[in-house]
Amino acid sequence: MTEPVVFRWHPAVVTAVEALTPWVKSVRLACDLAKSYRAGQHVDVRLTAEDGYRAQRSYSVASVPDGSGTFELMVEGLPDGEVSGWFSEVAAVGDTVELRGPIGGSFSWDGPDGGPLLLAAGGSGVVPLLAMLRRRAQAYPEIPAALIYSARTRAEAIALAELEARDRAEPGFSLHLTTTREDRARRVDADLVAAAMARLGPPGRVFICGSNRFVGTASDLIVAAGVAPGLIRTERFGA
Numbered sequence: 001m002t003e004p005v006v007f008r009w010h011p012a013v014v015t016a017v018e019a020l021t022p023w024v025k026s027v028r029l030a031c032d033l034a035k036s037y038r039a040g041q042h043v044d045v046r047l048t049a050e051d052g053y054r055a056q057r058s059y060s061v062a063s064v065p066d067g068s069g070t071f072e073l074m075v076e077g078l079p080d081g082e083v084s085g086w087f088s089e090v091a092a093v094g095d096t097v098e099l100r101g102p103i104g105g106s107f108s109w110d111g112p113d114g115g116p117l118l119l120a121a122g123g124s125g126v127v128p129l130l131a132m133l134r135r136r137a138q139a140y141p142e143i144p145a146a147l148i149y150s151a152r153t154r155a156e157a158i159a160l161a162e163l164e165a166r167d168r169a170e171p172g173f174s175l176h177l178t179t180t181r182e183d184r185a186r187r188v189d190a191d192l193v194a195a196a197m198a199r200l201g202p203p204g205r206v207f208i209c210g211s212n213r214f215v216g217t218a219s220d221l222i223v224a225a226g227v228a229p230g231l232i233r234t235e236r237f238g239a
């Protein structure tokens with residue numbers, strides 16, 4: 001029997017590597033899977049060592065289809081991280097990995113799904129939400145959107161320059177950043193959610209992504225602010 005396309009592994013070649021923050025690398029991969037996917041979806045990445053040892057992990061796609069045939073991933077290098085460590089310390093242009101996907105139809109968005117879009121991210125959980133904002137800017141700028149983003153510090157906030165530029169330039173988009181390890185450190189709280197919803201109005205779609213703890217807290221706060229739980233989609237990156 002033929003395997004469904006989503007489960008087959010496809011070769012992918014690294015075409016660019018760029019440092020985004022002290023710990024996060026942007027890695028662009030050319031792969032035939034990159035022709036068509038939805039903002040918010042992820043791919044599985046498989047690495048194979050010379051002795052045949054294999055490791056695989058999931059990574060959200062930060063880019064949107066643009067005809068280039070490439071995916072952009074944004075990978076945070078974790079201490080002793082088997083796969084993220086490879087991306088942050090070893091990956092170089094010309095290296096080959098394997099990908100399968102795109103995966104995650106329910107945690108994805110496109111314009112016909114509607115809005116307003118309320119997005120909440122902790123740390124690298126911003127990656128799939130960045131893809132949704134890029135898609136909105138590319139094709140549906142009239143749909144209102146707000147991003148609540150909790151990062152450890154401004155220097156560690158992924159794509160902060162892009163997000164702040166969108167906040168300034170795109171009517172209908174607002175960024176609500178909080179940092180947890182700087183002067184006046186603050187975690188996501190009811191006031192921050194209220195500020196985002198005051199700018200946005202009642203959301204029609206809500207996407208929350210980050211650590212287990214962040215997703216639990218943000219979901220509780222958003223429901224407490226009056227949003228129906230059925231509108232909320234969550235994705236948990238792990239620890």
Ligand SMILES: Cc1cc2nc3c(=O)[nH]c(=O)nc-3n(C[C@H](O)[C@H](O)[C@H](O)COP(=O)(O)OP(=O)(O)OC[C@H]3O[C@@H](n4cnc5c(N)ncnc54)[C@H](O)[C@@H]3O)c2cc1C
Nearest residue numbers: 057058059060074075076081082083084124127237238239
């Ligand atoms: C759907 C999905 C999408 C994801 N998208 C992204 C993405 O866009 N960017 C990204 O950087 N990561 C993403 N992740 C997390 C990623 O899949 C890996 O879990 C992460 O890179 C760690 O893998 P590793 O092999 O480097 O670490 P491992 O060798 O598995 O673990 C090393 C150490 O890190 C701890 N650890 C493992 N995972 C995490 C985590 N997520 N956060 C904190 N500590 C952890 C382990 O407990 C261990 O102590 C995603 C996860 C899922 C499920």
